[in-house]
Amino acid sequence: MAHQFPALTAEQKKELSEIAQRIVANGKGILAADESVGTMGNRLQRINVENTEENRRQFREILFSVDNSISQSIGGVILFHETLYQKDSQGKLFRNILKEKGIVVGIKLDQGTAPLAGTNKETTIQGLDGLSQRCAQYKKDGVDFGKWRAVLRIDKQCPSPLAIQENANALARYASICQQNGLVPIVEPEVIPDGDHDLEHCQYVTEKVLATVYKALNDHHVYLEGTLLKPNMVTAGHACTKKYTPQQVAMATVTALHRTVPAAVPGICFLSGGMSEEDATLNLNAINLCPLPKPWKLSFSYGRALQASALAAWGGKAANKKATQEAFVKRAMVNCQAAQGKYIPMGSSSAASTQSLFTANYTY
Numbered sequence: 001m002a003h004q005f006p007a008l009t010a011e012q013k014k015e016l017s018e019i020a021q022r023i024v025a026n027g028k029g030i031l032a033a034d035e036s037v038g039t040m041g042n043r044l045q046r047i048n049v050e051n052t053e054e055n056r057r058q059f060r061e062i063l064f065s066v067d068n069s070i071s072q073s074i075g076g077v078i079l080f081h082e083t084l085y086q087k088d089s090q091g092k093l094f095r096n097i098l099k100e101k102g103i104v105v106g107i108k109l110d111q112g113t114a115p116l117a118g119t120n121k122e123t124t125i126q127g128l129d130g131l132s133q134r135c136a137q138y139k140k141d142g143v144d145f146g147k148w149r150a151v152l153r154i155d156k157q158c159p160s161p162l163a164i165q166e167n168a169n170a171l172a173r174y175a176s177i178c179q180q181n182g183l184v185p186i187v188e189p190e191v192i193p194d195g196d197h198d199l200e201h202c203q204y205v206t207e208k209v210l211a212t213v214y215k216a217l218n219d220h221h222v223y224l225e226g227t228l229l230k231p232n233m234v235t236a237g238h239a240c241t242k243k244y245t246p247q248q249v250a251m252a253t254v255t256a257l258h259r260t261v262p263a264a265v266p267g268i269c270f271l272s273g274g275m276s277e278e279d280a281t282l283n284l285n286a287i288n289l290c291p292l293p294k295p296w297k298l299s300f301s302y303g304r305a306l307q308a309s310a311l312a313a314w315g316g317k318a319a320n321k322k323a324t325q326e327a328f329v330k331r332a333m334v335n336c337q338a339a340q341g342k343y344i345p346m347g348s349s350s351a352a353s354t355q356s357l358f359t360a361n362y363t364y
């Protein structure tokens, strides 16, 4: 029997699935430029630049004003609220600059972590109150997708069944509210890489988390064809002494996804989670070459791994605009190749691109 109380009309579903497919078409991925003011402050501190609104605006203007060919590798950009309403130096809204390049505009919707009392320092994510009104306004302002990041940690008794269930439910509730307002929800349950656990343990936890997330999405009547998943790759903990090849990471990652993510999901866009730029690209390429069934597009939604060498090249100086743009375009291009399993590393990599971008306890 068909559902008696359909959540979405056929037109709403069509719009959502078309947006989701556009974002990940032909090896395209997402630039996650949605760092909150505090997170951007950490990034700017690394290059000795003060965390002012004007400095954040200037860096983003440099990224968004690259030439139109960027739309061959970037299908969507996630913005933070402040950036959505910022303009370039000619007075043009960033969101219009992106849209004119054919790039879909997204927005960070979660509002940070809150402690789950009685657990080993686990958290849930805030932002559900008033979310529908925020989504409706963002849709009017040209936004077509949202992002909500839940954080799960591997440790003694972690992630607990409570943390997994609570975060999955919040993600599903967020996804349902997004879809009601015409936004494609990016569902991001990140198992962070802190700890000394091995690859197998991360795979086990990632499978438990994803299985719970997809049960919750189904319970909330979320239309999977109009969603994108943003998971961690399955990797060993940052402090694990055993090292794994990109092929091992790829096999563990695709196995976990294959066991838990329905084929109806059009795209899986990985976060970079503190990997170096080059590792994030090599792992994505290996994932796309992994000889297991892969019914979804497997692409990227990188923050640090798309911006680290650009930030280093910029150093807060307008005179470095060209070098900054070249660094960003290069990472976007190689990740687009990797999203099609076509990346061939050439020559030696720059120091910035091989540097670990790990931040301990990266909760927000």
Ligand SMILES: O=P(O)(O)OC[C@@]1(O)O[C@H](CO)[C@@H](O)[C@@H]1O
Pocket: 032, 033, 034, 035, 036, 039, 078, 149, 188, 271, 272, 273, 274, 301, 302, 303, 304, 305, 364
């Ligand atoms: O792990 P990465 O690729 O650097 O960033 C992934 C990400 O979800 O985490 C950040 C913090 O919320 C966001 O800026 C970004 O979208």
